[in-house]
Amino acid sequence: MATIPELVADIIATHHVPLRHELERLGIVIDHLAISHQCAVLSSLRKVYHEFKDALTLHLDQEECDLFPLCIALEEALSGRQTWAGQDVTSLIRFAGHGHEECKSGLRRLMDLLQSASASVRDPDITVVRDGLHALARDLAMHTAKESELLIPAAIFSEEQIRARCLRGASK
Structure with missing residues (x-):
């Protein structure tokens, strides 16, 4: 199983950089x-x-500057390599989910407009754009699945373990 830093590096290299x-x-x-x-x-x-x-x-940009470093810091804190400052993970996770939904909605809108354009414009570039948007949609599905099904649960697990450790330490 990949560590959070390895997963983040994979998401950036495999999805974010090519997507840009x-x-x-x-x-x-x-x-x-x-x-x-x-x-x-x-x-x-x-x-x-x-x-x-x-x-x-x-x-x-916000994932790379805020969410990903926070997820990495959680794993580092869980392993004892750094202390946990108790940042708010929940709002960043909600933000990421909202951004993913906006992407899906935006792609649907673009596909609808492209369908309308293809009815009146005969240009091979319409096919280039259609193929590109379909490829973008497939990649975004894989990309968001990695974040939603792997990265976010790992970060939540790390945070829960840190909080449990703090509670055990406080009750002693």
Whole structure:
């Protein structure tokens, strides 16, 4: 079984870094489509995509700056390699879950707009964007599963063990 630091490193290397590159690539293709065809649905797709990209990038940044270091600190504290400052794990976990739901919702909205665009615009880049969004959805599903089913439960377990250890120490 992987340690929390190993799991975090895997999530960043396998999902966050490639996701950031794919978001840039899709943005370029969508911008090109919207500029080339000058139609309302592609302009809407472009606007919604960049809002989605900005929100997802912020979410990734917040995970990397707040949630992941906290999860690592919990494991370090449980092993006795550092002391636990008692940060609020629950709000960060709720935040991560909310961000994951926003991603799913944003992707559905993008797919709906792309479907509308493909009805009126004949351009091979529509297929490129569709394939890219489907790949993004598959990766986000794996990525969020690693966080929700492995990382978060491991962090909660570590926190519970630390609290139990503190309670045992306080009752002596």
